[in-house]
Amino acid sequence: xxxxxxxxxxxxxxxxxxxxxxxxxxxxxxxxxxxxxxxxxxxxxxxxxxxxxxxxxxxxxxxxxxxxxxxxxxxxxxxxxxxxxxxxxxxxxxxxxxxxxxxxxxxxxxxxxxxxxxxxxxxxxxxxxxxxxxxxxxxxxxxxxxxxxxxxxxxxxxxxxxxxxxxxxxxxxxxxxxxxxxxxxxxxxxxxxxxxxxxxxxxxxxx
Ligand SMILES: Nc1nc2c(ncn2[C@@H]2O[C@H](COP(=O)(O)OP(=O)(O)OP(=O)(O)O)[C@@H](O)[C@H]2O)c(=O)[nH]1
Ligand SMILES: [Mg+2]
Numbered sequence: 001x002x003x004x005x006x007x008x009x010x011x012x013x014x015x016x017x018x019x020x021x022x023x024x025x026x027x028x029x030x031x032x033x034x035x036x037x038x039x040x041x042x043x044x045x046x047x048x049x050x051x052x053x054x055x056x057x058x059x060x061x062x063x064x065x066x067x068x069x070x071x072x073x074x075x076x077x078x079x080x081x082x083x084x085x086x087x088x089x090x091x092x093x094x095x096x097x098x099x100x101x102x103x104x105x106x107x108x109x110x111x112x113x114x115x116x117x118x119x120x121x122x123x124x125x126x127x128x129x130x131x132x133x134x135x136x137x138x139x140x141x142x143x144x145x146x147x148x149x150x151x152x153x154x155x156x157x158x159x160x161x162x163x164x165x166x167x168x169x170x171x172x173x174x175x176x177x178x179x180x181x182x183x184x185x186x187x188x189x190x191x192x193x194x195x196x197x198x199x200x201x202x203x204x205x206x207x
Contacts, residue, residue, distance in 0.1 A: 002050045004163060007080055009073070009104065010088040011097050012059025015116040017041070019088055019146035020056040023155075036072055052159065063103050081108040084162055086155075089113065091128060091143070092120040094191070098183035105137070105173050112158050113141040119148055125194040127204070133190040 008016040021028075024043025033040045041056040060073045077085075087104060089097040094115070104111060115130060134141040140158045144151035194200040201207075 002163070003053060004050060004159075005053050005055065005080060005083040006086060006159065007055045007057060007076065007083065008086045008088055009057050009077070010059060011061055011090075011100055014059065014088045014090045014097065015146045016059065016086075016088045017056055019086070019114065019116065019144070020054055022146050022149050022152060024054055033072055036068070038069065038072060047156070047160075050163065060100070062100060063107070077104065077107050082110065084110045084112065084159065087111050087113050088116050088146075090117045090120075091115045092117055092124055092126065094128060095183060095187040098186055099179035101137075102179040102182050102186075105139075109173070110162070111139050112155070112162065113137065113139055114144050114146075114155065115141055116144045116146050118143045118151070119145040123197075125197055125200050127192045127194070127200060129190050129192075133186070136186055136189055 008020055010016050020041060020043055024045055027044040027046075029042055030039040031042045032038075043054045043056070045052040045054060055076075057073055057076065058069060060070055062070070063074050063077060065071075065074075085104065085108060087101050089101065101111070101113065113133070115128065115133075121128065130141045130143055140161070142151055142155045142158055144155060146152075192203075194203065
């Protein structure tokens with residue numbers, strides 16, 4: 001049996017716990033966070049010859065915060081840089097959540113972007129081109145609705161693919177000088193904001 005540690009990370013309320021519950025079901029436990037009074041949710045997903053051990057981190061706005069919890073998350077990211085991270089973001093708030101992703105990319109290349117809450121996109125004039133986003137980041141990007149349990153199979157396939165990659169191909173990026181500026185540019189390149197929902201519908205249906 002091969003064992004892999006997979007950490008769910010993202011800003012508060014992006015849907016990490018909903019995704020964690022959807023994937024691990026009842027195979028869950030609260031475990032002590034090393035050297036602290038905090039508890040951490042751990043869940044198991046046995047899958048063929050491998051066992052994926054998922055950890056559901058609390059939401060965090062930045063990796064350089066000074067609160068005890070932010071310090072622990074920062075330490076977790078550093079210590080687990082060679083393991084896989086699922087960056088769970090709210091698709092409808094992508095621009096605001098990209099700076100955290102860009103910062104995470106300076107710590108580890110082992111990231112799958114979970115573009116969660118895509119069901120909400122239908123109700124906004126925003127469209128996101130997942131292929132462009134994935135190409136710009138050089139990371140897999142999976143469209144998901146954790147709440148509706150859509151996209152979970154694609155996510156598991158992407159996790160399986162990650163386990164097959166040679167470790168030598170994985171290198172973190174050098175520091176982004178300004179994650180928020182980079183985030184704005186990245187968001188512009190992969191998104192279209194229509195003047196209204198009808199314009200979006202016409203575009204998507206080629207009318
Ligand atoms: N519409 C929609 N709502 C979702 C989806 N996934 C999660 N939510 C909702 O988003 C809210 C926050 O979900 P959580 O899973 O608690 O988010 P979290 O990232 O664990 O939050 P923190 O642990 O506080 O950082 C809840 O009301 C969920 O029901 C989704 O795919 N679509
Ligand atoms: Mg949570």
